[in-house]
Amino acid sequence: MHGLIGKKVGMTSIYGASGKNIPCTVIEVGPCVVTQVRTLEKDGYTAIQLGYGERTEKSTSKAMQGHFKRAGVSPKRNLVEFNDFDSEFQLGDTLKVEDVFNEGEFVSVIGTSKGKGFQGVVKRHGFAGVGQATHGQHNRLRAPGSIGAASFPARVFKGMRMAGQMGNARVTIENLEVLKVLPEEGVLVVKGAIPGHKGATVVIRKPKAQ
Amino acid sequence: MERIKEITNLMVEPREWTEFGAGDTITVTVKITEGKKERLQSFQGVVLQRRGVGMTETFTIRKMSSGIGVERIIPVNSPHIDSIVVNKRGVVRRARIFYLRELTGKSARIKERRG
Numbered sequence: 001m002h003g004l005i006g007k008k009v010g011m012t013s014i015y016g017a018s019g020k021n022i023p024c025t026v027i028e029v030g031p032c033v034v035t036q037v038r039t040l041e042k043d044g045y046t047a048i049q050l051g052y053g054e055r056t057e058k059s060t061s062k063a064m065q066g067h068f069k070r071a072g073v074s075p076k077r078n079l080v081e082f083n084d085f086d087s088e089f090q091l092g093d094t095l096k097v098e099d100v101f102n103e104g105e106f107v108s109v110i111g112t113s114k115g116k117g118f119q120g121v122v123k124r125h126g127f128a129g130v131g132q133a134t135h136g137q138h139n140r141l142r143a144p145g146s147i148g149a150a151s152f153p154a155r156v157f158k159g160m161r162m163a164g165q166m167g168n169a170r171v172t173i174e175n176l177e178v179l180k181v182l183p184e185e186g187v188l189v190v191k192g193a194i195p196g197h198k199g200a201t202v203v204i205r206k207p208k209a210q
Numbered sequence: 211m212e213r214i215k216e217i218t219n220l221m222v223e224p225r226e227w228t229e230f231g232a233g234d235t236i237t238v239t240v241k242i243t244e245g246k247k248e249r250l251q252s253f254q255g256v257v258l259q260r261r262g263v264g265m266t267e268t269f270t271i272r273k274m275s276s277g278i279g280v281e282r283i284i285p286v287n288s289p290h291i292d293s294i295v296v297n298k299r300g301v302v303r304r305a306r307i308f309y310l311r312e313l314t315g316k317s318a319r320i321k322e323r324r325g
Contacts, residue, residue, distance in 0.1 A: 012214055014218070014221045019290050026213075028213075185216075
């Protein structure tokens with residue numbers, strides 16, 4: 001499950017081999033640096049921690065400053081652990097987009113979806129609302145309807161779909177095709193949409209080794 | 211926004227056509243693939259608008275086909291376009307001439323630009 005950290009640039013469209021117009025998302029990926037190496041002896045599992053994006057020393061806590069100093073890198077904004085990397089890494093190694101991803105393979109993208117706020121059931125769960133808009137009806141157009149039975153079970157079941165916070169949640173989109181890798185630009189182009197707004201931090205992950 | 215345009219420009223090959231805009235009558239020849247065979251189909255009509263910028267720019271072209279209005283939206287940089295021929299330059303005052311949809315017969319004519 002190795003991968004890299006990046007930033008969503010936005011969506012555009014390109015033409016495929018047969019001239020088909022393909023919607024795609026441009027992601028600025030890396031360069032990521034190795035900030036920690038987890039070993040079986042010391043941590044009980046193997047992984048590497050990658051850092052992405054700059055942050056000022058002032059806004060970094062003393063503890064984290066020490067962490068970055070040990071790796072010999074400037075303070076980073078995002079830290080994510082990855083495992084299953086094939087080769088050995090040293091602290092401070094830099095990983096670029098072309099080191100990890102190839103055109104034509106499939107990746108998963110993890111990000112935070114756009115927040116929609118507190119939403120009713122019609123928008124949040126696709127309910128159809130109750131009844132008609134006319135013939136004297138009022139108040140019920142976007143209502144959820146019944147949420148359960150009466151004296152038995154005398155409660156509302158857990159997980160009943162109701163109004164609440166929509167979006168702003170961790171979302172994984174799996175199996176997106178890598179259309180292009182542009183090493184000079186440090187850019188990865190995947191087919192389709194990915195979660196989050198422009199400029200949002202996303203994690204691009206390869207599928208687990210078979 | 212600038213960054214996304216830059217990157218799109220790297221990935222899409224620009225196509226060169228003679229200048230055309232709203233009000234012009236053009237003939238677009240489009241490649242159509244049916245199974246394994248490829249054939250050409252031409253579409254002659256009035257350009258209603260050009261919209262978008264850069265590599266994702268499109269144009270809308272309208273013609274009357276046996277009394278029924280037919281419109282096609284085609285990306286300017288589409289690899290499916292074989293050729294674009296400008297037949298007539300029209301005099302119009304606006305960039306998007308959607309009012310043409312409501313007009314038929316004599317009133318739907320567009321004055322030709324001379325010289």
